[in-house]
Amino acid sequence: GNAGGLLLAMLSIAVAIGVARQTEGPVRDIENAIRRGDFIPYYQPLVDIRTGKLRGCEVLVRRRRPDGGIDGPGAFIRLVEATGQIFEITRSLMVQARDELGPAYGPRPELKVSFNLVAEHFDDMTIVSDVQEIFSNGPVRPNQVVLEVTERQPLPNLASARVIIAKLQELGARIALDDVGTGHGGMSYLLKLGADQMKMDKMFVDAIGTERCSSTIIDTLVKLSEDLNMEFVAEGVETFEQIEYLRERGVVAAQGFVFSPPLPGKLYLELVETLHPI
Ligand code: C2E
Ligand code: CA
Ligand code: CA
Ligand code: CA
Numbered sequence: 001g002n003a004g005g006l007l008l009a010m011l012s013i014a015v016a017i018g019v020a021r022q023t024e025g026p027v028r029d030i031e032n033a034i035r036r037g038d039f040i041p042y043y044q045p046l047v048d049i050r051t052g053k054l055r056g057c058e059v060l061v062r063r064r065r066p067d068g069g070i071d072g073p074g075a076f077i078r079l080v081e082a083t084g085q086i087f088e089i090t091r092s093l094m095v096q097a098r099d100e101l102g103p104a105y106g107p108r109p110e111l112k113v114s115f116n117l118v119a120e121h122f123d124d125m126t127i128v129s130d131v132q133e134i135f136s137n138g139p140v141r142p143n144q145v146v147l148e149v150t151e152r153q154p155l156p157n158l159a160s161a162r163v164i165i166a167k168l169q170e171l172g173a174r175i176a177l178d179d180v181g182t183g184h185g186g187m188s189y190l191l192k193l194g195a196d197q198m199k200m201d202k203m204f205v206d207a208i209g210t211e212r213c214s215s216t217i218i219d220t221l222v223k224l225s226e227d228l229n230m231e232f233v234a235e236g237v238e239t240f241e242q243i244e245y246l247r248e249r250g251v252v253a254a255q256g257f258v259f260s261p262p263l264p265g266k267l268y269l270e271l272v273e274t275l276h277p278i
Contacts, residue, residue, distance in 0.1 A: 056112030102139035114146035143172030151183030202236025
């Protein structure tokens with residue numbers, strides 16, 4: 001009866017307070033870290049495996065720890081995606097990358113920089129105005145920017161995603177479909193999204209040289225990228241054997257530890273000066 005209802009109500013309030021206490025800590029902690037500037041971009045080079053030339057880099061987020069150590073996304077990315085703090089972090093990475101890469105990228109307009117987005121970035125036009133505000137006055141221009149959307153998370157609204165993608169492309173930015181071969185999207189993403197680039201998931205590269213290797217799948221994806229007029233990128237390349245295998249199949253762009261791990265800005269800029277003199 002009434003007493004039972006009241007008891008239930010009090011119980012659920014108590015539980016709610018408990019949950020709030022638990023989540024307040026980590027959320028506040030991330031807020032402080034954002035304010036302190038602890039989320040920073042690392043840059044992993046992307047290489048042309050025909051020529052060995054540098055094509056640009058992918059920004060991968062890192063967090064500076066109070067003890068001076070550096071955490072990878074595994075330590076925090078799920079939390080900041082769940083709380084929505086990923087939007088502020090992504091914006092901050094774009095601003096930091098623009099300012100840090102600007103002096104090297106201004107005089108090298110052919111170099112690209114890519115950023116990882118989440119599915120919710122395609123819910124409204126904020127990402128379009130962010131890219132415009134951050135990049136339209138240089139020194140890194142919108143046509144040097146690539147935005148990666150993963151196939152791992154479903155895009156809730158493909159129609160609105162298409163519109164947002166078209167707007168970003170109008171600004172000159174390019175769209176990459178990330179982790180291709182893993183996820184929800186499958187063929188329908190490849191066909192409908194209008195992406196410019198296809199990043200084949202690392203698991204296919206890992207399999208090269210083992211009995212799990214399916215040259216059919218890699219060949220099919222490479223062929224598909226050609227048919228759809230998409231640039232093909234192989235990621236997670238760790239060995240020369242893999243480079244050779246990919247090169248034989250017409251793959252041009254690759255990324256992986258065999259070339260370089262993700263680097264702090266200073267080291268990536270040194271690499272640009274060395275590998276890509278003006
Ligand atoms: P991803 O976008 O697929 O990025 C590639 C990951 O593979 C990176 O891990 C990179 O360091 C790693 N990697 C690159 N080459 C190799 C290789 O040859 N061998 C191996 N074993 N690994 C390689 P990282 O930096 O730990 O990032 C993990 C994931 O976290 C990313 O996967 C991406 O999904 C997410 N992430 C990273 N930065 C951001 C960001 O700024 N925003 C969002 N939303 N997600 C991000
Ligand atoms: Ca990526
Ligand atoms: Ca990937
Ligand atoms: Ca991945």
